[in-house]
Amino acid sequence: MRLTLQMLISHGRVARKMGMGPQSRINMLRNILTGLVRHERIETTQARADEVRFYAEKLVDYAKKGDTDEKAMKMASFWLTEKDLVPKLFKVLAPRFESHPNGYTRMARIPCTQNLDRAKMAVLEYKGNPFPPIYPTKKQNELTLINQLLKGYREERAQLFAAKS
Amino acid sequence: MATRTVCQLLQRRYASTAAAVRPPAAEVRNQRNAVFAREQARQRALYPRVEKIEVSVRGPGLDGTLLIMNRGMSTPLSCARHLTEHHVTNSALALVDGELWPLHQPLTNSCSLTLLTFKDSDPTMVNQAYWRSCAAMLGQVLEAAFKDNYTVELLSPPEVPVTLGAFCCDVALDPQLDSWTPSEETLRSLTRGALQLIHQDLPWEPLEVVPSVALEVFSHSRFKQEEVEQKAAQNPKGTVMLYRCGDHVLLSGGPLVARTGLCSQFEVTALHSLGQGPWGLHRRAQGVSLPLQLPAHHMVWRKLRQRAEKLVEVPRPEEATPPSLPDSASDQPATTSV
Numbered sequence: 141m142r143l144t145l146q147m148l149i150s151h152g153r154v155a156r157k158m159g160m161g162p163q164s165r166i167n168m169l170r171n172i173l174t175g176l177v178r179h180e181r182i183e184t185t186q187a188r189a190d191e192v193r194f195y196a197e198k199l200v201d202y203a204k205k206g207d208t209d210e211k212a213m214k215m216a217s218f219w220l221t222e223k224d225l226v227p228k229l230f231k232v233l234a235p236r237f238e239s240h241p242n243g244y245t246r247m248a249r250i251p252c253t254q255n256l257d258r259a260k261m262a263v264l265e266y267k268g269n270p271f272p273p274i275y276p277t278k279k280q281n282e283l284t285l286i287n288q289l290l291k292g293y294r295e296e297r298a299q300l301f302a303a304k305s
Numbered sequence: 306m307a308t309r310t311v312c313q314l315l316q317r318r319y320a321s322t323a324a325a326v327r328p329p330a331a332e333v334r335n336q337r338n339a340v341f342a343r344e345q346a347r348q349r350a351l352y353p354r355v356e357k358i359e360v361s362v363r364g365p366g367l368d369g370t371l372l373i374m375n376r377g378m379s380t381p382l383s384c385a386r387h388l389t390e391h392h393v394t395n396s397a398l399a400l401v402d403g404e405l406w407p408l409h410q411p412l413t414n415s416c417s418l419t420l421l422t423f424k425d426s427d428p429t430m431v432n433q434a435y436w437r438s439c440a441a442m443l444g445q446v447l448e449a450a451f452k453d454n455y456t457v458e459l460l461s462p463p464e465v466p467v468t469l470g471a472f473c474c475d476v477a478l479d480p481q482l483d484s485w486t487p488s489e490e491t492l493r494s495l496t497r498g499a500l501q502l503i504h505q506d507l508p509w510e511p512l513e514v515v516p517s518v519a520l521e522v523f524s525h526s527r528f529k530q531e532e533v534e535q536k537a538a539q540n541p542k543g544t545v546m547l548y549r550c551g552d553h554v555l556l557s558g559g560p561l562v563a564r565t566g567l568c569s570q571f572e573v574t575a576l577h578s579l580g581q582g583p584w585g586l587h588r589r590a591q592g593v594s595l596p597l598q599l600p601a602h603h604m605v606w607r608k609l610r611q612r613a614e615k616l617v618e619v620p621r622p623e624e625a626t627p628p629s630l631p632d633s634a635s636d637q638p639a640t641t642s643v
Contacts, residue, residue: 281424283432285467285596286595292467292469292612293470295468
């Protein structure tokens, strides 16, 4: 190729480089994706989690086609290095996400590692996993004074509404 | 001191005449204060030597804490002071051996203590005590609001559940004021009086007395004396709980919270006339209030205030079915399952 100045400047290029080249990148993502399908919630660096997210959702889309489909089976067996996860993908994950059109994964950023490299970490999970939620919902106590007053207010409004109609 | 006893004798002579010949409000207040202070000093002097008791504190993160306190002198508030500032500012009521205990009442035996706040998992008792304290504060403001030549008779504040939206304080005003209707300005000035009390952060000092002392305290008010006798008959121990806030002594049916500073938003919303009763024209003063730890947005506050302006019908314990009036809520907490 012609050695131009544009080749050295990377303005606007969104594709990430990982590992020792494109093949190494795919192998790394394959390993991370296998871990995600096995454990359903994993902790990696933010960049890797972001990359794997795309491939994880595409994998589930292929799995939804069913295990009789030739292409789907080829994709699953390529991407999952541990072959005992292929039936899990088709029998557990695909039926779970039948009603979801998209958005099967959730990514949450967590504090940096305390190691020397201080790498930015993230947690990636498939929705509907059996673990407790990453963002726990704060339960409102119904018995506090202000909630009791509001409960009385709502009941009165409901009574008035019922009396009017 | 001799003059004080002479004054008290003279006041007692005044009390025996008709109720119309009543000394001015300031004198009544001073007399009640004096009797209260005397009884308080006498009860404190019952423990001349310092005796130690063991108090085990229960609570989140506090299990197993043992405090050595003084008998007859240490209060649950002093136990809280040994813990953290958060406990001092946030605790409203204490639970001593399963019994509700006002924060300023001295402990008498070795016991287990739990400090209750507004944000517990079950704050129903604290809410009730808060509602009672707000009604007591409303009564105090009403008594101090009128000029000396008008008599104000505070009737017993009814026990209102919190879901009805307002606490109420019944008063019977002077017969000269029968034709007076309160305007918005009066309600606002009453609110300002209550907010001044809150700002002063006065503690509600409890005192457990025998009925004879209580009768002496309320020697100018026939209604209060009847109430004292009623409460003494209801109480298994035969004693009556008096509370003092600033210079106002009052009688209460249950424990009150620690101090006036625990309230933050307070509004006197209405003063309804209920009709003629045995003591004069009954009026019901209503208000709504929220504690410092549970602030409300101004939109929510406005809605709660509008609701509190309507007359609150106190649910009677004899009625098994809830009445058909829209204001009354069902007074059976077991049925309202959330």
